[in-house]
Amino acid sequence: MADAAEGRGAVRRRAGLRLWLSGGWLAALAAAALLAPWIAPHDPLAQDLFAGRLPPAWQAGADPAYLLGTDSLGRDVLSRVLHGARVALFVALVAGTLTALIGAALGLLAGFYRGWVDVAISRLVDIWMAFPPVLFAILLIAVLGTGLASIIVAIVVIDWTRFARVVRAEAMAQGAMDYVASARVAGMGRLRTLATEILPNCLPTIGVLLTLEMGIAVIVEAILSFVNLSISTDAPTWGGMIAEGRLSIHQAWWVLVFPLVALFLTVLAFGQLGEGLKDRFDPVLR
């Protein structure tokens, strides 16, 4: 019997391609974002009207100094994508984490304590989710004013419900398990049971949601930049670049496509990272 258990305990799953690819992309992006002021070939704000709409370096008529071409004002697309990553990742990390903390805390309380706590939180979530999210965000930014902090506040205020709902359901399911009854038989207090028994079992769910939320935060930031409600209009953001690129899509596709690809890969990578981490580090084989 001991040998059988030995064998089961010895099972260690490999990190998997999913984790390597998503983690690799995000690590490279984080490095690029941190080092952007040093590795970007040009100032992202520097305009050169004589070098406008230059194609990427491998196409005819390109200037090799501008690897991914320039936009209609002659700004370097590569430098702007790199600097845009700073904004995108900052928003993803800060907004994602704050959303997770607030939403998961409310979800845990509602799911574990039930009763009037649950009624109050659940009805609030229902009402909250009836607001159209993008309009809600635009309204909030209109009230708070543009700026990075406003974007983060808008994401947290809108998206905490996503965590609250899912974590509430998970906390309810875990609360019905006998190990919770067992903690009570052992004389453990309610709050302590929530912190030491329920929370660790909800962490994988919260982790997966967190990485998804980071991807959503990147998209929301891009949407708000797209409608010019992010930080100042010149500042390099992926959404802002996509908005500008849209105007010249027939003359200069690269202004639109490169930030879009960066956005797409980043959102995809965040989602896959969550799944990959859960597969790799969850001690419970499912």
Place this chain on the structure above:
Amino acid sequence: MADLYSVTGLHVSLADMTRKPLLGAAPRIGILHGLTFAIGRGEVVGIVGGSGSGKSTLGRALVRLLEPTAGRILFDGQDIAHLPEPALRPLRRRFQMIFQDPLSSLNPRQTVGTILRAPLALHGLPLARAAEALDAVGLPRAHLARYPHELSGGQRQRVGIARAIALRPDFILADEIVSGLDVSSQAQVLALLETLVRDFSLTLAFISHDLSVVRRLCTRIIVLHQGRIVEDAPAARLFDAPKAEYTRMLLSAIPLPDPDQPWD
């Protein structure tokens, strides 16, 4: 005071949420209808009955996982039936429970060591008792570092038993603890319980739907049917001369091995 538990007029009813009107309280369903019995120190009492007879509800009321609607539960002379949780907490060390499904009752994200030490730490007892409890249930101490999913079903149930005895309680409630195990693991766990009852001079209530399991272990048997006690007798007398009709039905439901039965 000879009796560890003395239960009088125990009623339990639960709200029927499926028939709750939009406004106002849900109607209540009676589960236990006025049970009166006592459990003496050192007794091993079997609580048997069919599904829905209220045996698990009775068990959960004894360890105060639920609060009875009416009646008294004297534990060592103190009425615990309506004690609020904070007042109950220091007493909880003295009555423990082993659960039916060890996979559900052991936190999957904690090692056996963490699972065994948490109750000890709560009651300020030496943590070394975790390892001693594993010795007592016949598991190697190396299992302290294992997670529940790394153990077999029988081993998991032993961890559940170790957690209960580590606190050195006066009373243990075992709720259908062998029904999820295969027959050989069942026999091992029952043998282990017999030893532990002797070594730790435990008082044990053993809930089961299976009279043949109870027969081996218990000195006295309480038969429940639809929330009422239909028979309460020493084990030997109950098996030899059952008084209640329902007990006779349960007894006749025990499958007996028939060596002459052909295989086809």
